[in-house]
Amino acid sequence: MPLPWLCQHFHPPPLLLARLEGRSSLKEIEPYLFADEDSSVHGGILEFHGPEGTGKTEMLYHLTARCILPKSEGGLEVEVLFIDTDYHFDMLRLVTILEHRLSQSSEETVKRCLGRLFLVNCTSSTQLLLTLCSLETMVCSHPALCLLILDSLSAFYWTDRVNGGESVNLQECTLKKCAQFLEKLVSEYRLVLFATTQSIMQKTSNWTEGPSAFTHPTEADADYRPYLCKAWQQVVKHRIFFSKQVDFKTSNQFSLVSRHLKSNSLKKHIFIIGESGVEFC
Amino acid sequence: MENRLVCLGGTSCLSSWFLLPSVPSSSLSYSLSSPSFISLDKLLDAGLYTGEVTEIAGGPGSGKTQVCLCVAANVAYGLQQNVVYIDSNGGLTASRILQLLQARTPAEEEQAGALQRIQVVRAFDIFQMLDVLQDFRGTVSQQVSSGSAAAKAVVVDSVTAVVSPLLGGQQREGLALMMQLARELKTLARDLGVAVVVTNHVIRDRDSGDLKPALGRSWSFVPSTRILLDVDEGAGASGSRRRACLTKSPRLPTGFQEMVDIGTWGPPEQSPASQGDQI
Numbered sequence: 001m002p003l004p005w006l007c008q009h010f011h012p013p014p015l016l017l018a019r020l021e022g023r024s025s026l027k028e029i030e031p032y033l034f035a036d037e038d039s040s041v042h043g044g045i046l047e048f049h050g051p052e053g054t055g056k057t058e059m060l061y062h063l064t065a066r067c068i069l070p071k072s073e074g075g076l077e078v079e080v081l082f083i084d085t086d087y088h089f090d091m092l093r094l095v096t097i098l099e100h101r102l103s104q105s106s107e108e109t110v111k112r113c114l115g116r117l118f119l120v121n122c123t124s125s126t127q128l129l130l131t132l133c134s135l136e137t138m139v140c141s142h143p144a145l146c147l148l149i150l151d152s153l154s155a156f157y158w159t160d161r162v163n164g165g166e167s168v169n170l171q172e173c174t175l176k177k178c179a180q181f182l183e184k185l186v187s188e189y190r191l192v193l194f195a196t197t198q199s200i201m202q203k204t205s206n207w208t209e210g211p212s213a214f215t216h217p218t219e220a221d222a223d224y225r226p227y228l229c230k231a232w233q234q235v236v237k238h239r240i241f242f243s244k245q246v247d248f249k250t251s252n253q254f255s256l257v258s259r260h261l262k263s264n265s266l267k268k269h270i271f272i273i274g275e276s277g278v279e280f281c
Numbered sequence: 282m283e284n285r286l287v288c289l290g291g292t293s294c295l296s297s298w299f300l301l302p303s304v305p306s307s308s309l310s311y312s313l314s315s316p317s318f319i320s321l322d323k324l325l326d327a328g329l330y331t332g333e334v335t336e337i338a339g340g341p342g343s344g345k346t347q348v349c350l351c352v353a354a355n356v357a358y359g360l361q362q363n364v365v366y367i368d369s370n371g372g373l374t375a376s377r378i379l380q381l382l383q384a385r386t387p388a389e390e391e392q393a394g395a396l397q398r399i400q401v402v403r404a405f406d407i408f409q410m411l412d413v414l415q416d417f418r419g420t421v422s423q424q425v426s427s428g429s430a431a432a433k434a435v436v437v438d439s440v441t442a443v444v445s446p447l448l449g450g451q452q453r454e455g456l457a458l459m460m461q462l463a464r465e466l467k468t469l470a471r472d473l474g475v476a477v478v479v480t481n482h483v484i485r486d487r488d489s490g491d492l493k494p495a496l497g498r499s500w501s502f503v504p505s506t507r508i509l510l511d512v513d514e515g516a517g518a519s520g521s522r523r524r525a526c527l528t529k530s531p532r533l534p535t536g537f538q539e540m541v542d543i544g545t546w547g548p549p550e551q552s553p554a555s556q557g558d559q560i
Binding site: 052087088152 | 333453454456457459460461464467468470471497498499501502503505528529531532534535536
């Protein structure tokens, strides 16, 4: 693993940049979810937000499977880097999803799919920052890598707040650097980043979201209370809120509300989770 | 830090913990005519999984400790593996485990052998618990290098007893300590290939009136699987019936419920009068 300082001195030559043009756009990755997206726009940062048990990780598996499956099976045949910060990643579940989606699933084909997946575990925010620093060389040497997944970004929140002492700046400083690095990576190499953040804060009664909440009031949206550092809030392009339907008849359904932050447009989708993963209704 | 996953075969994440007739995970309907099933396992999709943290949540008297004792007894006797039981409640006594073992085998040497495989540690505050988990890591690495069998299950009864005194107010330190404990448990499960079972209390949700696990939102993300135990309202004469509901799972749809008899840890006794109450 190259040292982080080495990465600062490595700038890919223009020829290499030309190879990076071929990275997939959001619309190709999940056409149903991003139907309104401009397919010529490559790259971006999306945040999945929601309480536990609302399908965020399942959606990540769905997107991962879509990317690593071969083109003949409806996938994109591109590489995915999955950064797991709280030992949440379940390989068995991903393999089950792959096996259900492959028309002829054999150990060989599954292995070949998994060969396109890179999994990294991080146990502290400093380790996360160092990992991100060393990612640049990896992204350059793997032109097929176009999807970054970070599950989850808020795993170190309380630990960082205590380690930073009384100064809020110190508390947030590592995550701020991570956000800046991620933005640099994503914009330079046209990657797509999906990061999950957990709803760990209760909504306070006098919290006001802003004018958009009044025009499109939805339950998931209204519960949102941003708690991560401002640097992160600023780099997110799309925020997707996950929630579970509480209605008895539709008790196995999940819903997500996708908000494009610049245009402030909201879209709602409903999905269920089956053996082969996420299925949109 | 980076693992390239090329070879999947022989993953150590999966172990079937209980000696059961095999149940296909797609058949979730409760079968009234199969008395030999240990029904809690149908809930857990043929057993607890190593590499994961499973939470058993329930109110007082709902049977959490009994479930933990059954898990310990089953792993020690049925699977012949070592168990570490971390007690922060004082609910564990050797006589209770002995009763469960006596129900499984009349042979005294087997009962004694199983009891020896259960290592009991007491931890009454969070720092003691973190120490215990650290010590366990150290022992396991020694055992692995010396070739002797390491524990395959760690039961923590209960995690609420050591964490809830830290929560409340604006204290960040309490939450950070709780997340440190969570990280220790998950790392233990994943790195050492151990099945971790923790128990938690429940509180009533202000808005919906439903039961939800205690320790707040941050903790709710920690276990991969959660089972909620509740006393069956229409219990009637039998006081040992509980309703177990799967409320979180990485591989099964949630909402699946089973009636469990925690006295014998099997399906409730079939009687003509009570058949109408069954799911």
